[in-house]
Amino acid sequence: MQELNHTQIAQRLDQLTELSVALGASINTDELLERILMVAKSMTHADGGTLYRPSADGRSLCFHISVNDTLGIRQGGVHGDKIDIPAVPLYDEHGDKNLSSVAAYSANFRLSVNIEDVYQADVFNFSGMRMFDQQRGYHSQSFLTVPMADHEGELVGVLQLINAKDPVTGAIHAFTPTDQRFIEALAAQAAVAITNQRLILQLEELLESLVNLINIGIDEKSPYTGRHCQFVPELTMMLAEAVHSTDTGPLADFRMTDADRKELWLAGLLHDCGKITTPVHVVDKATKLETIFDRIHTVSTRFEVLMRDAEIRALKAKLAGGDHAAIDAQLAQELEQLEADRQFLRMANVGGEGMKPEDQEKVRQLAKMRWLGPVIQKKEPGGEEPPFRREEQDFLTQEEVDNLTIRFGTLTDPERKEINNHIVMTIRMLESLPWPKHLQNVPEYAGGHHERMDGKGYPRGLTKDQMSVQARIMAIADIFEALMARDRPYKKGKMMSEAMRILGNFSLNGHIDPDLFDIFVRQKVYLAFAHKNVDERQIDHIDESKIPGYTP
Known part of the structure; x- marks a missing residue:
């Protein structure tokens, strides 16, 4: 040719x-x-x-x-x-x-x-x-x-x-x-x-592997948070797909491409990456006195000292010729009261929905009891160990009182600020990265899940109009997963009816987007997620007509 x-x-x-x-x-x-x-x-x-x-x-x-x-x-x-x-x-x-x-x-x-x-x-x-x-x-x-x-x-x-x-x-x-x-x-x-x-493709795989590396670090540091980092993106995508398929209502125009889905999924995986900087004793604080260990055991030991001292006083009184029967009766009453006070502080150490003011006052009163305890003395550089000595002191330190009188949960105000700071760190970490164009919204999506529709959220106090639909979706996913989670050391997983009641009230008080919540219920996203990832014992009957903020 x-x-x-x-x-x-x-x-x-x-x-x-x-x-x-x-x-x-x-x-x-x-x-x-x-x-x-x-x-x-x-x-x-x-x-x-x-x-x-x-x-x-x-x-x-x-x-x-x-x-x-x-x-x-x-x-x-x-x-x-x-x-x-x-x-x-x-x-x-x-x-x-x-x-x-x-x-x-x-x-x-x-x-x-x-x-x-x-x-x-x-x-x-x-x-x-x-x-x-x-x-x-x-x-x-x-x-x-x-x-x-x-x-x-x-x-x-x-x-x-x-x-x-x-x-x-x-x-x-x-x-x-x-x-x-x-x-x-x-x-x-x-x-x-x-x-x-x-x-x-290799760069995308590397990026996703780095994200998983961060989550592995969080998981090793706090297994509870690691589980949360896997479930929130899953629920986020389920709700996003439900919104994508909706062709009526205020969100009828919301659509996602495959690239949009990848961007949102990645943001979901990274939404709590800032918790890698939060001290583990704050993230997983199961009781009010917990730090590296639960200091209620130290408090309990002080009761043992008070009980021992009471017994010593009784023995001395008997040796001094006192009425044995009267002394034994008084000792039994004193020991019974000390044990009751010990059990009360054990209960006060457990975080709850709301500690009564009278219980908070009782903690303060018990703190004023006196006991003979060790005095911590600092060793001077190059010097000898200071001699051990004891002196009379308040039964509880001020820091212990502050912890035991926490009204909601287990965190003090400074600790709560430390927890809340994780979202600031998340935003700082994500905004420091040179995101390519198709992933440039990751910091905004991941950093907005603690904002509220009424502007009372944190860290930036954004309102609904200032937030993307994706960030508002993630806010609902984050709250629902946290409410249903039963692996947290500081709370029990809620029944689904209670979680939906709380979310419904949130939709009414400006906390979450009511339009997204409507789709969350109407498309039964909550139920599909629960059947896949929640203990069946938590899935009770839901009368959707009684969910606050939802009209069937």
């Missing part, structure tokens, strides 16, 4: 240009590879073609797409049937390079191979091809095999074309040197595009 004229060459250059633009815009690797093969086949008028990809271990070439017009074969890729062709080994059983297969040879040496007639060639083993021809009634003749390698020389794939045809007569002829040069140029473009996609 004659070489191409200037017009035909110009047409091929146009095809290459169009493919370059398409390769730059494509985000689906399978679609990209299929287009590469079909353009190569069209450019050379080939009857068939195959695109190989290296296996994960780099030991073989796997058929990725295989097409033959005459036989009506289309396997692999986006639109083809399932590939049923065995892979081509790149090495033999001794570990030497496979030189018998033309595709393996091209891959191993990064060289193009142009064969005019495979039935006349004796360099490569075409027994498999000949068997294929015999079984299908086909005649393979000309082959053009071109390797695809990236900028570092790493094999990306192999492009193989079969039976170049005259576009007018249909006669089979050899692939020309011009055909080969154009396909090599196309293969080089394709390798760059594939490599770029692979690098993008």
Whole structure:
């Protein structure tokens, strides 16, 4: 066949240009590879073609797409049937390079191979091809095999074309040197595009792995928070999909692309990443006196000292000739009262929904009891250990009183501020990262889940209009998961009816978005999440007509 004229060459250059633009815009690797093969086949008028990809271990070439017009074969890729062709080994059983297969040879040496007639060639083993021809009634003749390698020389794939045809007569002829040069140029473009996609995918995988690394750190530090970091993104996506599918109401126009979903999912995974800076004794403070350990045991020991002192006084009174019966009665009464006070402080140490003012006052009164306790003395640098001594002192320190009189939960005001600071740290950490354009909203989505619709939330006091729908979605997911969680050391998981009542009231008082809450209930997102992730014993009957802020 004659070489191409200037017009035909110009047409091929146009095809290459169009493919370059398409390769730059494509985000689906399978679609990209299929287009590469079909353009190569069209450019050379080939009857068939195959695109190989290296296996994960780099030991073989796997058929990725295989097409033959005459036989009506289309396997692999986006639109083809399932590939049923065995892979081509790149090495033999001794570990030497496979030189018998033309595709393996091209891959191993990064060289193009142009064969005019495979039935006349004796360099490569075409027994498999000949068997294929015999079984299908086909005649393979000309082959053009071109390797695809990236900028570092790493094999990306192999492009193989079969039976170049005259576009007018249909006669089979050899692939020309011009055909080969154009396909090599196309293969080089394709390798760059594939490599770029692979690098993008690797960067995305690296980013997600780093996110999981942070969550592993949080999980190891606080298993309760780690579990929360997995469930909140899941519930966030469930509610987001429900909003996406809604075609009526104020949120009917909300839609998400796959990129939007990835961005929101990542934000969900990172929404509490700032807790990695929060002291674990604050994050997991199960009781009011807990720090590294629960100091109620220290308080209990002081009662033992008071009881021992009471017994010593009784013994001394008996030795002094006192009435034994009266002394025993008084001792029993005193010990009973001390034990009652000890049990009261044990109960006061447990966080609750609201400590009564009279109980808070009783703690303060008990704090004024006197006991003979050790005095902590600092050792001077280079000096001797100070002698041990005891002196009379208040039964409870002021810090213990402050903790035991906490009205709600287990955290003091400074500790609560420390907990709340996690969202500030989350925002600082996320805003310090150079997010690409398609992930630039991650800090806003993740950093807004403690804001309120009425502007009374934290840390920025944003209102509903200042928040994205995604951030408002995450706020509901965060609250509901926290209410239902039964693995927190400082509270029990709530029954679902109570959690929905609390959320309903939140929708009425400006805490959460009432429009999103309506979808949360109407689409039964809460129920789907609960059946998957919540203890069935917490899932009681819900009369949706009685949920505050919701109209069936």
